[in-house]
Amino acid sequence: MANVSLQHIQSPHDLRALKRADLDQIATQLREYILQSVARTGGHLSSNLGTVELTVALHYVFNTPHDRIVWDVGHQSYPHKILTGRREQMASLRQYGGISGFPKRSESEYDDFGTAHSSTSISAALGMAVASRNQGVQRQHIAVIGDGAMTAGMAFEALNNAGVTPGINMLVVLNDNDMSISPPVGALNRYFARLMSGQFYAKAKNMGKAVLQHMPPMLELARRFEGHAKGVLTPATLFEELGFNYVGPIDGHDLDSLIPTLENLRELGGLQFLHVVTKKGHGYQRAEADPVLYHGPGRFDPKQGIVKSSVPAPQTFTQVFGQWLCDQAAADERLIGITPAMREGSGMVAFEKQFPQRYFDVGIAEQHAVTFAAGLACEQLKPVVAIYSTFLQRGYDQLIHDVALQDLDVTFALDRAGLVGADGATHAGNYDIAYLRCIPNMVISTPSDENETRLLLNTCYQHTGPSSVRYPRGAGCGAEVTADLTTVPVGKGVVRRQGQKIAILAFGTLLHNAKAVAEQLDLTLVDMRFVKPLDTALIDSLLQSHQAIVTLEDGCVMGGAGSAVLEYLSQAQANVPTLLLGYPDRFIDHGEQKQLHAEIGLDSESIAERIQSRFTDLLANQN
Ligand SMILES: Cc1ncc(C[n+]2csc(CCOP(=O)(O)OP(=O)(O)O)c2C)c(N)n1
């Protein structure tokens, strides 16, 4: 066996030039490279360790980039990125100016579809397959989707449509590692477990090796597969009922199973569904033992594993929410906590332990999460939907049609509001103020620090209608958080500093970037607390003594809080110069949150400069 090196793989063409016998070495080196690289940069780890062999086999068997591969979610695409010429660039992973943590069309000709929000791969691959058919192009279209991503309705919408789409080549590869971020939930997961249960999977593993070692002619193999797949291995599956030829489950770490099977499926063409079984974290014992902890680690030493810092980290907004949820649930048995598959990320691990009967992880199913909450509210329960701002976009119609239109009492705890940092544009929570503000009955609150978050969670929870509390990823300014359940008046802001002629109306945590500016330029600083209802009485009183308004928000300017103030000023016929500070009308890539805020002029220095350049004369005439 030749000594081959990952260093020589600049593209899948180099991989395909190797002998089959050399691929195991490549897989071993690839796994080690990913472990060492992610340990240096941080990023998604356990899912990438689980797709090493599958990725090698797919790029070895299929003629990429002519054949298309869509990686669902795409957090497991690091092996793909490394084999497609970005090995060196992994050092810049998810950093300002560096490569993305997800497939991105503008990054490589091998990234056929930008992913990150889950369960889009089958729809996208189907679109590509129909396009190839209609254009008379012969190519394969592969969707690689995890068992977690398969729990989203959109995946079944696509399967349902594909099943009645004639004349296309599409291979769906289900990467079944029996994990989402946390342990998977739902009846579908039980179904997969049945398919993998001893009687089927053991035979599949042995049959895979036996049948594939002698490699009869393709059609003979297909016939055998047909027979085995239908009879011995597994009963007709849900996927066959939807029009796919189901093959598997096979061992997703065994190149001897993967390569002949994929070659067979490549020759067969048509609608194929390959069920592979992998282990999340495969090949790194610590990640195998705790795939949740190693799902998205920061930097760590692979030899030691992730070590809890001895220096207590500042409390995050997520932790403030998690504590509040438990306290509020203890005080009110009507509270139900709902997460669409983000138990850890949303801070609900303690809540699940303390209130298991009132905790619901509904899977990657944001649409269902919202309307499920609506149903609970119809029966006088008080659901709290803990959901990242970006993922609530998936349940937007349900929020309007099922919750707001019926004025139901649902509280939305919107974590990851604003720029999230390393996950970049796909996960940015930039739009919730704009997309919620136009919905009647909605209450929108924007806490400025950790204690304000608790205050506004108390307040919105007690409000008997649809409401939202938005807070950013990570820690805030370190404000002391009370332990009580005090509320504040809905729709009322608070003047934090009295200045002279210019008032900054801050909506959210960027208020702290404006504090020093207000001191430096002697400006009034207001913590508005709510975008809707807007504190118009406070604005009226400010207009009595101020000659200019600045609005400040960690969200898009278009349709955001500043727009709400402008609308009011126009309606009040108040002709006062107004400067709107917020996110520009473009997508903002990954980097540190502080770096990104500086890039778009929302750090303290930029805020001061922008106010000074806009209101030079006014400032000159202050005392
Ligand atoms: C719409 C949407 N909701 C939630 C997430 C957060 N998320 C990222 S990965 C993941 C679990 C995916 O599980 P699976 O598809 O099985 O992939 P694995 O991590 O097991 O490889 C979730 C819930 C997301 N990316 N998109």
Ligand SMILES: CC(=O)[C@@H](O)[C@H](O)COP(=O)(O)O
């Ligand atoms: C891939 C995905 O969508 C999640 O893993 C997400 O990256 C988690 O984000 P946080 O790290 O902000 O919880």
Ligand SMILES: [Mg+2]
């Ligand atoms: Mg999984």
